[in-house]
Every structure is written in structure tokens, then in C-alpha cells.
Amino acid sequence: MNNLNLDNLITEKIKNEINSSQKSKTQIAKEIGISKPTLSQYLSGRSQPTLANFARLCVALDIDPSDILCTNDKDLFKS
Numbered sequence: 419m420n421n422l423n424l425d426n427l428i429t430e431k432i433k434n435e436i437n438s439s440q441k442s443k444t445q446i447a448k449e450i451g452i453s454k455p456t457l458s459q460y461l462s463g464r465s466q467p468t469l470a471n472f473a474r475l476c477v478a479l480d481i482d483p484s485d486i487l488c489t490n491d492k493d494l495f496k497s
Contacts, residue, residue, distance in 0.1 A: 429463045431486045435479050436461070449478040
């Protein structure tokens with residue numbers, strides 16, 4: 419599996435959801451219970467949220483986790 423591309427896809431989907439929301443990054447970070455720099459690290463791809471923080475992020479953005487994690491791009495899963 420090409421983890422780098424899948425990680426990038428997930429990061430881009432999270433960025434798009436945040437940009438589409440009516441909330442500031444500061445507000446989202448506060449709702450999740452993390453600092454704004456930590457959220458920035460998630461959005462830059464430097465780190466990944468824990469499962470708990472990912473769940474909180476989905477709640478804060480009012481989205482289904484499968485909207486972020488699922489893809490039909492079979493090329494991402496080729497060796």
C-alpha cells in the first residue's frame with residue numbers, strides 16, 4: 419500500500435472540510451482539546467491525529483469519519 423499517498427489524501431480531505439466549515443482553526447482546535455499548532459501539524463502532514471482526536475475532529479466538523487477515510491482510488495492500495 420502506498421501509505422504516503424493515502425496519508426496525503428486524508429490530510430487534504432481534512433483541510434477541505436475545515437476550509438468548508440464556518441469555524442476558525444482556533445475554534446476547531448479548542449473544540450477538539452488541542453492547541454492550534456497541533457492542528458497545524460495535522461494539516462501540514464507533519465503529524466497525524468490520534469484516533470480520539472480524529473473522532474473529536476469529525477464531531478467538531480459534523481462529518482462522518484468515512485467521508486475522510488474512504489476512497490475509491492484503488493491505485494492507492496497497489497504495492
